[in-house]
Amino acid sequence: MPSIRPAEGVIIDGFRLERRIHNGPMSSLWLVSRDGDPTPMVMKLPSLAEGEDVSAIVGFEVERMILPRLTGAHVPRFVAAADLSRTPYLVMEKVEGQNLAEIADAAPLPPERVAELGARIARGLQELHRQRVLHLDLKPANIMIGPGGDAVFLDFGLSRHDELPDLLGEESDVPMGTGAYIAPEQIEGDRTEPRSDVFALGVILYELVTGRLPFGNPQRKAGMKRRLWKDPTPPRKLNPACPDWLQEIVLRCLEVDPYQRYATPAQVAFALQHPDQVTVTERGKRWRADGPLTVLRRWLRSGNPRWERKPPISEQVVGAPIVMAAVDLGNGVDALGELLRIHARRALDVDPQSRLACVTILKTALLQVESGVDAQGNNLYVQRLIALKDWARPIGLDDERVSVHVLEAVDAAAALIEYARKNQVDHIVMGARANSALRRYLGSVSAQVVAEAPCTVTVVRLAQP
C-alpha cells in the first residue's frame, strides 16, 4: 500500500500538513491548508502501520462512507477523502468551540447548565438520527460545543448508516464502543438500536451532574456487562443539588431495556427543556441504588438477554413522534376542539411511545402591559392551563406522554412555529375556522403555520355544509 509519511510541510493531494493536533492509536489529526482556500481544515490519517489494529482501517472506511452523506450544523463538513488504494485520508472542516470533555472536567455542573448542555446534545443527536445515522460512540471527547452553542459530533468510525452496509457487522462478539458509555445491547453486539445513543447521552448527563461515571470505565466485556444488572448510584445521592426531575431523565436514559428509555433524542431534549412537565416517578425520587437481592435477581435473569428484532432505523427514528396539538381555547372546547382531539389521537396512534404537547396561545396585546388577570381577578394563564389539561384528558394518555403549554404571544402563528422548531416537533395538528371575510383580510394562523412549519402539519376543519 503506497503511503506517505506525514510530517509538517508535506503536501497530500494539495493539502499542506501544518501541525499535528492529535496522535491516537487509531489515527492522527493534522491541521491542513490548501492554496486559495481560507477554510480551517483538519486531515485525519488512519494508522496503517504493520501490526496495527485492523479496526483502525475499518473505522476509517466507515467514517469515509458516512461523513460525506451528512449535512447540517451538528457534523463537521466533509471536504475530501482518498481511499486505501492510495494514501488514505479524510479532510473535514475544523470544528471550532470547546470539547465537552473539557467542560466535563469541571463537573459536577449546576443542574440548569447540565439540562441546557444535554438539550443541545440531544437536539443535535435527533438531527443525526433523522439523517439515518446512529453515532454509537457518544462520549464527551466526541462532542464539541460550537461558538453558537450547537453540539457537533466527531468521529463516526463506529457509526451505523441505515442505508449502508455495516462494515462492523461481522464483529458482533466484540463490544464496539467506549466502556464507560456503551449501551447494554451494544455490549451484546446489537448495532441497530437508536436508543443506544440515548443511553450514552444518559451517561454523559450523569457525568456532568455528578462528576462521576455511572458504571465506571471497564475495559473488558465482563466488566461492561455489569450494567445489565447493577444499577448506578442515583445522581441525587452524589450531588444533592440535582433535582428529582433531572435524576428522572438521567436514569430513564440509563434503563437497561431500550424500550424503557426515551424513544428518541428529541424526547430527551423535550424533557430537559420542560422540567415542569417531567413526570417524576420512583426513579427520580430514589436515594440509593437497588439492594443486593434485587441486583442478584436481575443478574440471574440477565443470563441470556434477547434484544428483539426491530424495524429499520429510519422507521424507528420517525416512529415515535412528538405531536403538537395547537388548541384554540378562545371559545372553550367547541366542535372543532373535539374534532382536533380525534385527529391528535390518530397522529399519536402510530407509536406507543409517541408524545403529545398541547399548546394554546394566550394573546398579549402589543401596546399594553399584560396584566394577566381578568375582570374577576382570575389568572388567565392558569385558567388556560387548566382548560388545556381538560381538553387533553379524554385522549387518555399516561401523564408522562402528555404535556401542556400556554404560550403568551402577539403573533400566534410565529409562536407556534418557533415552539415546533425548538422542540423538534414531528407533527402539528391544528384547527382552522371556516372562512370569513375578516379571516381572509387578516390571514389565517393555520395557513401561516402550514407555510413555515419545520414539520408535517395536519389542518383540521369541520365539514362545511
Add this chain to the structure above:
Amino acid sequence: MGKREVTSALLTAIFADIHANREALTACLADARRRGAERLVFLGDMVGYGADPGFCVDTVAAEVAAGALAVRGNHDEAVGDLQASMNPDATRAIQWTRGQLDDRQKAFLAALPLTVVEDDVLWTHANGWAPGDWGYVRSEIDAERSLRATPYRLTLCGHTHSPMLYHMAPMRPPVAFLPPRDKPVPLSRTRRWLAVLGAVGQPRDGDPAACYGLLSDSPPELTMARVPYDADAAAARVRAAGLPESLAARLLNGR
C-alpha cells in the same frame, strides 16, 4: 451530499433475468441510458417465462455486437438442451420458447460463456463455485462458498430474482445487506463483495418494479435501480401466448 472525488467514473448497467419481458427490458434500457450508463452487461436468462424471447435475444445480441458483455443463464441453456430439468411452468415456457426462436437466435444463446472475468471482477449468472450447475446464492453460507471458490474481489450474479449484497472482510464470514432501492452503496476496497442482482423481467422480492444494477468504478458503488414499467401489458402477453397463468400473475405482485 459532500464533494465526490474527481475521477472519470465508468458507469455499467447490469441486467439479470430479463426472462423475455419486453416491456421491462425496454424500460430498464431507457432508464440506464438516461442515467448515463456507458457499458452494458447481461447476466443471463434472457429468455424463459416471458412472452417476447425473440425481441429480447435480438436486443441483447445487438448490444453485444456493439461491445456489451453477456453470460449464459440456465434458461438460455435449456433452449438448446432437451434434457434440461426445470419446474413444470419453466419447462412449459421453455418448450414454447424453442418454437419462438430461430436458429440464429438459438446459436447466439448457445455460444454465450458461463462466466466473464475482468481484472478482479467475476460476472456469472448463478454462482462462483460451479457456474454451470446453477446453484443459487440465497444466504451468507452460499455467498461464502462462492467467494471462497474464486479470487475475485467482486462477484456479480443473478438467478434468485431477489437483490442482495454480501460483503466479506479478510478472515471473517460474509454479512448480508439488503440494498435500498435506488441508493448507491459504496463497495469498500478493503473487502470482497458478492452482488445478487434483482430481476429485470420477473422480480420475486415483493416489488413488481423491474430491477437492474448500476455499477460505478470510481468510487466503487453499486445501485439497485428499480423501474416501474407496464407489467399489465407484459402479463397480458404472457396470457395471450397461452403460457401458465401463474407466470402472468407473478409479474403483477412481484412474488
